[in-house]
Amino acid sequence: MEPKAMEYGRLGKPDPNTSSTRSLTPEPNQKPKISKHKLLLILAAIIIASAAASAAVVAILKNKSNSGDATSHHNPQPSQAMSRACSRTRYPTLCVNSLLDFPGALAASDKDLIHISVNVTLHKFDRALYSASDFTNLVMDRHVRSAYADCLELLDHSVDLLSRSLAAAVDGGAPAVDVLTWLSAALTNQDTCTEGFDDLNGVVKDQMSEKLQNLSEHVSNSLAIYATGENDGDLDVPIQNRRRMRRLLSDGTVHEHFPTWLSRRERLLLDMPISAINADIIVSKDGTGTYKTIAAAIKKAPENSVRRFIIYVRAGKYEEQNLKVGRKKTNIMFIGDGKGKTVISGGKSIQDKITTFHTASFAATGAGFIARDMTFENSAGPSKHQAVALRIGADHAVVYKCAILGYQDTLYTHSQRQFYRECDIYGTVDFIFGNAAVVFQNCSIHVRKPMQLQKNTITAQGRKDPNQNTGISIHASRIVAEPDLEAAKDAYPTYLGRPWKAYSRTVYMLSYMGDHINPRGWLEWNETFAFDTLYYGEYMNYGPGGGVKERVKWPGYRVITSEVEAKRFTVAQFIHGSSWLPSTGVAFLAGLST
Numbered sequence: 001m002e003p004k005a006m007e008y009g010r011l012g013k014p015d016p017n018t019s020s021t022r023s024l025t026p027e028p029n030q031k032p033k034i035s036k037h038k039l040l041l042i043l044a045a046i047i048i049a050s051a052a053a054s055a056a057v058v059a060i061l062k063n064k065s066n067s068g069d070a071t072s073h074h075n076p077q078p079s080q081a082m083s084r085a086c087s088r089t090r091y092p093t094l095c096v097n098s099l100l101d102f103p104g105a106l107a108a109s110d111k112d113l114i115h116i117s118v119n120v121t122l123h124k125f126d127r128a129l130y131s132a133s134d135f136t137n138l139v140m141d142r143h144v145r146s147a148y149a150d151c152l153e154l155l156d157h158s159v160d161l162l163s164r165s166l167a168a169a170v171d172g173g174a175p176a177v178d179v180l181t182w183l184s185a186a187l188t189n190q191d192t193c194t195e196g197f198d199d200l201n202g203v204v205k206d207q208m209s210e211k212l213q214n215l216s217e218h219v220s221n222s223l224a225i226y227a228t229g230e231n232d233g234d235l236d237v238p239i240q241n242r243r244r245m246r247r248l249l250s251d252g253t254v255h256e257h258f259p260t261w262l263s264r265r266e267r268l269l270l271d272m273p274i275s276a277i278n279a280d281i282i283v284s285k286d287g288t289g290t291y292k293t294i295a296a297a298i299k300k301a302p303e304n305s306v307r308r309f310i311i312y313v314r315a316g317k318y319e320e321q322n323l324k325v326g327r328k329k330t331n332i333m334f335i336g337d338g339k340g341k342t343v344i345s346g347g348k349s350i351q352d353k354i355t356t357f358h359t360a361s362f363a364a365t366g367a368g369f370i371a372r373d374m375t376f377e378n379s380a381g382p383s384k385h386q387a388v389a390l391r392i393g394a395d396h397a398v399v400y401k402c403a404i405l406g407y408q409d410t411l412y413t414h415s416q417r418q419f420y421r422e423c424d425i426y427g428t429v430d431f432i433f434g435n436a437a438v439v440f441q442n443c444s445i446h447v448r449k450p451m452q453l454q455k456n457t458i459t460a461q462g463r464k465d466p467n468q469n470t471g472i473s474i475h476a477s478r479i480v481a482e483p484d485l486e487a488a489k490d491a492y493p494t495y496l497g498r499p500w501k502a503y504s505r506t507v508y509m510l511s512y513m514g515d516h517i518n519p520r521g522w523l524e525w526n527e528t529f530a531f532d533t534l535y536y537g538e539y540m541n542y543g544p545g546g547g548v549k550e551r552v553k554w555p556g557y558r559v560i561t562s563e564v565e566a567k568r569f570t571v572a573q574f575i576h577g578s579s580w581l582p583s584t585g586v587a588f589l590a591g592l593s594t
Contacts, residue, residue, distance in 0.1 A: 076100050076106060078096045078099070078100060078106075079105075079106050079107075079108070081108060081109060081110045081112075081113055082096060082099050082100070082105070082106075082108075082113065083096070084110060085099070085110060085113045085114075085117070085225050085229065086099070086221070086225075088224050088225060088228045088229075089220070089221040089224040089225060090217075090220050090221070090224060090465070091217040091220060091221055094214060094217050094218070094221065095117075095221045095225075098117075098120050098218065098221075099113065099116060099117065099120065101120075102116050102119070102120055110229060111229070113225065113229075114169055114225055114226055114229045115166065115169045115170050117221060117222045117225045117226070118162060118165050118166045118169050118183075118222050118226070119166055120218065120222075121162055121186075121215075121218045121219050121221075121222045122159065122162040122163060122165075122166055124214070124215055124218050125155060125158050125159050125162055125186075125215060125219075126159055128155060128211050128212055128215060129152070129155040129156060129159055131211045132148075132151060132152060132155060132208065132211050132212075133152070135148065135204055135207055135208070138203070138204055140204055141353070142352075142353045142354065143200060143353040143354060143355075144197075144200055144202060144204050144205070146196070146353070146354040146355045146358045147196035147197050147200060147205075147355050148204060148208070149358070150192065150193060150196045150355055150357050150358060151193040151196065151197075151208060151212070154189040154190070154192055154193045155189070155193065156327075157185075157189055157327050157365060157393070158185075158186040158189045158190065158219075160327060161182040161183070161185055161186045161189075162182070162183075162186055162219075164178075164179075164182055165179045165182045165183055165186075165222075165226075169226070175576075175579075176226075177469070177576055179226060180223070180226065180227060180467075180469050181395065181416055181417060181437065181469060182395075182416075183219060183222055183223040183226060184223065184415070184435075184437075184465075184467075184468040184469055184470055185393070185395075185415040185416050186219045187216060187219045187220055187223060187464065187465055187468065188414065188415040188434075188435040188462070188464075188468075188470070189393075189415065190212070190215050190216045190219060191216060191435075191462075191464055192357055192414070193212065194209075194212060194216070196355040196357060197209070220465050220467075223465060223467045223468065224465075224467050227467040228467075262398070262580060262581045262582045262583030262584025262585050262586060263582065263583030263584070263585075264582070264583070264585075265308070265583070265585070266308055266333075266370070266583045266584040266585040267582055267583065267584060267585025267586070268585050269308065269310070269333065269584075269585050270370070270372055270398075270400055270584055270585030270586045270587075271585055271587070274312070274335060274337065274373065277310060277312065277335060278310070279310045279311065279312035279335065280301075280309050280310050280311065281297045281300060281301070281310070281311045281312070282311075282312050282314065283296075283297045283311065283312070283313045283314065283318075284314040284316070285314070285316040285318070286316075288314075289312075289314060293318070293320055294311075294313060294318050294320055294323055294344065295320050295323060297311045297313075298311075298323065298324070298325055298329065298332075301325075301329050301332055302329075303328040303329060303330075304328055304330055305329075305330050305331045305332070306330075306331065307331060308331050308333055308368075308370075309331060309332050309333065310333045310335060311332065311333065311334050311335070312335045312336075313334060313335070313336050313337075313342045313344075313374065314336075314337060314342065315336070315337040315338075315341040315342055316342065316343070317343045317345055318342075318343065318344050318345065319345050319346070319347075320344070320346075321346050321347075321348060321361075322346065322348065322358070322360065322361070322363070323344065323346075323361070323362045323363070324360075324362075324363040324364070324365075325363070325364040325365065325366045325369055325394075326365060326366060327365040327366055327367075327394075328366065329366040330366045330367045330368050331366070331367070331368040331369075332364075332366055332368070332369055332370075333369075333370040333371075333372070334370070334371045334372070334374060335372050335373060335374075336371075336372070336373045336374035336375075337373065338373045338374075338401075339373065339374070339375050339401065339402065339403040339424065340375055340403065341373075341375075342373065342374045342375065343374070343375040343377060344361055344362050344374065344375065344376050344377065345361060345375075345377040345378075345379055346359075346360070346361025346362070346377070346378055346379070346389075347361075347378065347379045347380050347387075348360075348361070348378070348380065348387065349378070349380035349384035349385060349386060349387035350384070350385055350386045350387070351380070351384045351385065356386040356388060356409060356412075357388075357391070357412075357414075359378070359380075359386060359387050359388045359409075360378075360388040360389070360390065360391035360412060361376055361377060361378050361388070361389050361390065362376050362389070362390050362391070363390075363391040363392070363393075364391075364392050364393070364394045364397065365392075365393040365394050366394055367394055367395045367396055367397075367416075368394070368395075368396050368397075369392065369394040369397045369398075370397070370398045370399075370400070370584055370586075371398075371399045371400070371402055372400045372401055372402070373400075373401050373402065374402050374403075375402065375403040375404075375405065376389045376390040376402065376403070376404050376405070377389050377403075377404075377405040377406065378405070378406040378407075378410065380406075380407075381407060382407040382408065382428060382448075382450060382451050382454075383451065385408050385409075386408050386409040387406055387407065387408060387409060387410075388406065388409050388410065388411075388412045389404050389405055389406040389410050389411065390404050390410075390411050390412070391411075391412035391414055391434075392412070392413060392414060392418055392436070393414035393415045393416060393436075394416060394418075395416035395417055396416075396417055396580050396584075397416070397417070397418045397419070398418075398419050398420075398421070398581070398584045398586050399418070399419070399420045399421075399423055400420075400421050400422060400423070400586045401421070401422045401423065402420075402423050402424075403423065403424040403425075403426070404423060404424070404425045404426065405426045406426065406427050406431060407427055407428045407429070407431070407448060407450070408427065408428055408429040408430060408431065409427075409429070409430055409431060409433060410425060410426060410427035410431040410432070411425055411427070411431060411432050411433070411434075412433060412434050413432065413433070413434035413435075413436040413438045413472070414434045414435065414436060415434070415435055415436050415470075416436055416437070417436065417437050417438075417575045417576070417577075417580075418436045418437070418438040418439075418575070419438070419439050419441070419571065419575060419577060419581060419586065419588065420438070420439070420440045420441070420443055421441050421442055421443070421586050421587060421588060422442050422443065422587075423440070423443045423444075424443070424444045424446060425440075425443060425444070425445050425446065426446040426448055426482070427446075427447070427448060427458075428447070428448050428449070428450035428451075428454065428456050429450060429454060429455075429456065429457055430457050430459070430460035430498070430500070431457075431458065432445070432458060432459045432460075432472065433459065433460040433461070433462065433500060434461070434462055435461065435462040435463055435464070435468065435470045435501070436470060436472075437469055437470045437471060437574060437575050438471075438472055438473065438575070439473045439475060439569075439570070439571050439574060439575050439577070440472075440473070440474045440475065440477055441475045441476055441477065441571065441588060441589060442476055442477060443474070443477040443478075444477065444478045444480060445458060445474070445477060445478065445479045445480070446480055446481075446482050447479065447480070447481050447482060447485055447494050447516060448482045448484060448485055449482065449484040449485040449487075449488060449492060450492055454492065455492065455493050455494070455495060455523060456485070456492060456493070456494035456495065456516075457494075457495045457496075457497060457498045457523055458479065458494070458495070458496055458497055459472050459474075459496065459497030459498075459506050460497065460498055460499075460500040460504075461497065461499070461500060461501070461504040461505055461506045462500045462501045462504065463501055463502075463503040463504055463505050464501040464502060464503060465503060466503050466533070468503070470505065471505030471506060471507070471535070471569070471574070472497075472505070472506040472507070473506075473507050473509065473569040473570070473574050474506075474507070474508045474509070474511055475509045475510060475511065475569070475570065475571075475589070475592075476509070476510050476511060476589065477511045477512075478511065478512045479496075479508075479511060479512065479513045479514060479517065479545070480512075480514050481494070481514050481516040485516060486516065489515070489516040493518040494516045494517055494518060495517070495518055495520070495521065495522055495523040496508060496517065496521050496522055496536075496538075497522055497523070497536065498522065498523040498524065498525045499524075499525045499529065499530035499534045499536075500525065501530070502529075502530045502533045502534070503530070503533050503534065503535070504530055504534045504535075504536070505534065505535040505536075506535075506536055506537075507535075507536070507537040507538070507539065507560070507566075507569045508537075508538050508539070508541050509538075509539040509540065509541070509560075509566055509569060509592065510539065510540050510541065510542075510592065511541050511542075511546075512541070512542055512543040512546070513541055513542070513543045513544070513545030513546040514543060514544060514545050515543075515544035515545050516545065517545030517546075519547065519549075519550035519551070520550060520551060520552050521538070521548070521550075521551040521552060521557075522536055522551070522552045522554070522557060530556070531554040531555055531556055532554075532555045532556060533556060534554070534556035534557075535556055535558075536554070536556060536557045536558070537557075537558050537559070537560045537565075537566075537569070538551070538558075538559055538560065539559075539560035539561075539565075539566040540560075540566075563592065566592055567591060567592060570589070570590065570591050570592055571588050571589060571590050571591075572590040572591055577590065578590050
């Protein structure tokens with residue numbers, strides 16, 4: 001993701017069709033090596049956790065197998081059910097071959113093949129993670145070590161997501177939309193892993209490429225089979241899915257204090273005065289709290305918590321590098337003393353010879369993450385290019401009354417379902433990017449002055465697969481120019497977004513747009529890339545930059561005139577927030593009404 005100076009088309013993310021050449025010179029890596037023994041213990045736990053679900057799939061098929069399977073094993077032909085399932089995928093040959101290798105699959109029904117496909121994909125990821133651990137002790141420069149560490153983390157996360165998906169597909173233990181979210185996230189994780197090695201060379205890249213071969217295709221196939229299989233009656237996937245699926249939830253009502261995923265207690269937590277909140281841990285730089293550092297507080301927080309665990313961070317600037325709430329740290333809530341008062345600041349960028357994923361000042365992947373009344377900042381500055389302030393890959397994440405400050409790649413909405421309310425987001429190039437299913441509501445998006453010859457692009461959405469339930473929805477918000485840009489806006493055009501990946505999906509609804517927005521509205525990524533497959537929409541926006549008469553004429557761009565279509569990108573329908581946001585306590589609009 002290395003930019004080329006003075007060549008805007010290459011800024012922010014790599015060209016979708018080719019790789020850019022990095023000019024960074026590798027230097028010896030100073031990071032401690034990961035313990036292989038520790039990694040193997042983690043892998044063992046993952047395998048045990050997924051074994052029950054895998055066994056269930058085999059059990060489903062045991063009574064269905066017959067002697068015909070045994071006699072045709074030399075040159076087996078796919079069953080009609082297999083052919084039907086694989087015809088709906090993007091990689092049908094790989095799909096058929098992988099299913100034929102699974103014991104008893106020839107006797108499987110259409111519904112069984114949904115389970116089998118996820119099971120096959122899970123085992124592929126299991127083996128890839130185990131094999132990748134062999135490289136831990138190889139000598140790597142800092143950039144390669146960063147990409148390698150990203151892959152281990154992302155593979156581990158994907159194994160967990162696929163294990164949960166398999167269990168849900170077998171016993172129906174989770175709503176279908178949850179499985180669709182987890183499979184979409186696993187695909188995004190794999191893309192992030194492989195992209196980390198773009199423009200790198202050497203034995204580690206070669207070995208990892210071999211171990212990771214076809215993982216994206218396998219999870220894409222599982223996603224397609226699941227999204228269009230027998231379970232599709234329970235899904236609600238807006239726009240561009242292969243079938244029109246019925247709505248899972250009603251539009252809901254306007255909640256005064258946050259969306260319905262959140263419990264009544266969590267709604268109260270997000271609305272009550274800070275002084276009234278009983279925190280589990282208090283962080284204070286002056287030593288009057290439980291800990292002086294946020295890192296110590298995160299370490300002390302429990303793993304796999306089913307209750308809300310609250311970390312209160314008192315006013316101060318906390319310059320701790322690369323803070324992370326890992327995937328096992330679930331239901332963690334951070335509360336500060338307010339925007340600009342409690343500040344988490346980092347300064348890492350790709351100029352430090354690390355991946356964009358690794359530059360985040362603060363990252364969270366534990367489900368149920370909440371942040372309130374804080375500032376997340378990356379102070380690297382515009383000349384350092386990609387430098388993330390906040391990265392979130394946590395499901396059911398809420399960011400409320402926070403400021404997120406940076407320039408290029410400020411906010412990485414990496415994956416899963418996220419909701420931002422009353423936040424201030426600052427940046428220049430692609431400064432809201434990623435592949436989550438995310439809604440921004442009542443937020444202020446502040447566009448800053450970029451470097452010379454750069455153009456501002458607010459969003460760079462990374463949906464790669466038409467079956468992913470992901471996209472960016474900006475609802476009832478404000479897009480404004482910062483004073484430095486306002487004084488020079490004619491020299492630095494601002495666009496609503498550009499397509500990072502082929503199925504990029506972004507909508508703006510009922511939002512104010514300043515006159516710094518270019519009349520074309522949207523910027524191409526590379527010539528005509530994704531014009532036919534993207535989905536960019538605008539619905540009843542206003543202000544001097546909200547006019548649509550001179551907007552781009554791309555096939556995938558649309559001025560939304562139907563309220564029914566616009567509602568597909570609301571909290572209730574796009575992120576199914578009416579089922580989980582109320583428990584967090586954050587105020588939200590379920591539908592379109594302002």
